[in-house]
Every structure is written in C-alpha cells, then in structure tokens.
Amino acid sequence: MSADASGVRLEVATAEAAQDLGRALAGLLRAGDLVVLTGDLGAGKTTLTQGLGEGLGVRGPITSPTFVIARVHPGLSGGPALVHVDAYRLGGVEELDDLDLDASLEESVTVVEWGEGLAETLAADRLELVLRRSASQDEHDQVRTVLLRGVGPRWAGVPLDRLGSS
Template sequence: MEAPHSPAADTAAAFATRLTIDSPDHMQELGRRLAVLLRPGDLVMLSGELGAGKTTLTRGLGEGLGVRGAVTSPTFVIARVHPPLGDGPPLVHVDAYRLGGGLDEMEDLDLDVSLPDSVIVVEWGDGKVEELSDDRLRVVIERGVGDTDDERRVVTVSGFGARWAAEEQRTDLDGLRELGEA
C-alpha cells in the first residue's frame, strides 16, 4: 500500500540519486552509509509500500548513528526514541501510517521540539511532516515493475532545501550509487 499522494511531495528536489538495492543486507548498508551524512536537525521521510524495507533502512541508520537498542517498527507505539551510545544525536523513528494528514495530528509527538537535537525518520510521512523543515531527505523505496526478484528495490534519495543543494551534500548523496545503479 502506498502512502497518500501529497502536493508538498511534488516540490522540486535540490538533488536526487537513484539506485538498485538487491537485498535486505544492502538496504541496511544503505542506511549505515546515509547515517554518515546526517546530523542533528535532519528530517528523513521514507515512502514505500508495506514490506518495502523502510524499517530495514532505518535499522541501518540506527547502526550508523550509533544508537542504543534494536531499531524495530514503531507501528503500534507510533514513535520510538533511540538514545545515542556516544556523542551522536538520538534517532526518533516515527511510523505515521495510522495517523491522519498534517502536523496537527502529529503535534502530540513534539517532533518540532525534538528536531533540533535529533535525527527524525518518519515512515509514511508524505503530506504530514514536510512543514517541520525546509531541509529534508525523502527516500522512496519501490519494487521494480515486472521484477521477479522479491528482494530487489529501486531506491530514490531526494534532498530538499539549501542543506542538500550544497555541492558537497550532492556529491555525498551521489556517492551512495556505488551500492547499485538503477
């Protein structure tokens, strides 16, 4: 099931890179590599059908950020905070699948308060959390059309806002392609 379409998701990305991921292990590795680029205040929105690999990617982000505890889907609790083991930022992992649209319903989660000091990852966040930050990453995970390999995914990582428009950030995002070309 796809997340609902949102006009806010259509704003032009500063940069996007597309790659093919062949296994859950590679999806987790993508998360670890992406984590190196993240800092406190970053918002990452994940889109993809159920079972696409959003939580697997987030598990890799957690490993890369060095957070405490296993990263699991927050479907029933809506949000989990994973504190850092060292000096890094906490990871706030949100599953907005069961929430309605807009920040109003998500206000109780205090994401705007957590954002400056944390990395916030929101599954199913399209149309719900874009207002939190002009600078954000959007990761879309898709199964290849007509693909018979159940584990293969096409992943598009798009950077929005001035932070991701910087040449250094674009180069870093483009470097993710070494995991697989789409």
Template sequence: MEAPAAPPDPAEPQIVEITVSSPDQMRELGRKLAELLRAGDLVILSGELGAGKTTLTRGLGEGLGVRGAVTSPTFVMARVHPALGDGPPLVHVDAYRLSGGLETMEDFDLDVSLSDSVVVVEWGEGKVEELTDERLRILIHRAVGDTTDEVRHVTLTGLGDRWARAGLSVLTA
C-alpha cells in the same frame, strides 16, 4: 585547465537513484547514509508495505550508533533511540495509521525533537513537510505482489541548502 564545478543550486532538488538487491544491501545503504546525517535532519520514507523502510532505518540506527534495536514503531507510533556516543539520537516515527497533516502529529513534538535529533518518519509524506524546508525524501519501490524479488529501487531527493551540500552522490559509490 578545467574550471571547478559550480556548487549545486539549493533551489534544485538533489536526486540520487540506487538499486539494492537484498535486505543486507538496504541496511548497508542505511549505514552509509547515516554518515551524512546530523542533528536537525528530517528523513521522510515512503514505499509499499514490505518495501524496506524499517530495514533502511535499522541501518541508519547502526550507522548512527544508537541504543536499542530499531524495529517498526507501528504500534507505539514513535521510538526514541538515544545515541551511545557523541552523535544525535534517532527518533523513528511510523505515521501509517495517522491521517491528516502535521496537526495530527503534534503529540510527538517532532518540532522540538528535530533540532537535536535525526528524525525518520515512515509514511510521512504529506504529514511532516511543514517541519522544515530542508529534508530528505526517500522513496523505496518494489514490484507489488512479487514476494520473490528482493530488488528495490531507492530514490533519494534532498531538498534545500543542507542537502545541496551533503554529497548524496557518495551513496552510489
């Protein structure tokens, strides 16, 4: 008889790599990921311009069942999408034009929103990590300059006990 697998070590990042070949697949990845998300989750999205960060977030919004079309919050910096059902609202932030760390984002009250929402921050690396030790970093990579290739390589890195137990590997199925 085979011994049961040991639970993941929360001190070790949980890393899943996925390749998507179209915007529709990126949205579907967002819908699948939404099934794992819950209030209190911080998702930090990174990637080149046009990599698919907003497309992934659109899928998250669909999967979470929130009100309003999820669009890039570039000019408003943040949008709150209330839940239509029992799930958490989605707070979608674009930190592209913001410099500095968490102190530059204080006006968004992300520390208050985080406890009862799913907070997604595009371009948030180096700016919002202080909010929680348990977060999901998503890097979307595409070949820069190749506008004909829709293939994206997505690396999800779950940090902390929350993501050690979340089962990110279901996203590759």
C-alpha cells in the same frame, strides 16, 4: 545508480544492501536532520532505518513503531538520538503535530516512515527517500529502487550520488 533533477536513484537487491545504504546515509546525517521515507508496504523502510540506526550508533533494536507511533533511540557515543516515527496510522498533520516532534528535531535525527504529505511541515530542509519494490512475486527476487532527494539548502552539495558506490 543514476542521478538527475529528481534525485539519485539506487537499486538495492537485498535486506543487507538496504541496511548498508542506511549505514552509509548515517555518515551524511547530523542532529537536526529530517528524513522522510515513503514507499510500498514491505519496501524496506524499517530495514533501511535499522542500518541508519546502526550507523548513527544508537541504542536499539530498531523495529517498526507502527503501534507506538514514535520511538526515541538515544545515541550511545555522544552522537544524536534517532527519533523513529511511523505516520501510517496518523489521520493528518494535526496528529503529527500532537507528537511534538519539533521539540526534539534540532538535537536528533528524525526519520518519518509513511511521512509524505505530512512530515514536510516539520522542516524546510529534509532528505526524502522513496522506496519501491519490483513487480516480482518471489520475495527473494525483489529488487528495491530507492530515490533519494535532498530538499532545501542543507542538502545542496551533499554528495548523495556517492551512496551508491559505498
């Protein structure tokens, strides 16, 4: 783990570790939070979101919403719902606006995969995660690097650097 002005950088060696990171991240999230996930195909965005959903205690299963664009997973124990969006197939900000995500943004945790360049318009305060796979051709030997960066006053002072020690 390392931290600098660009954010906190973590290494995630397995799918289970990505889910563990999601569960730990859920402990920092609250209704109204926007999480923007960016990264290569197969980098672990949905896997991390599965852990996040588990940590938030929402109804699952969490699967990639690529073809339905967005899924709402209600909270099971009084916590916020998880709105899981896949912006990969969206043609631009206008199509993201058509989803009316701002209608549920304040009472849910909203996660937007492939959201870089689109989802920033939803909220000034957001948590951005960039996931990258290692260059190894062996799928079982690929370490993922996750860069976490809080944007806006909501994330000032939130101990993102502690996520690597969970």
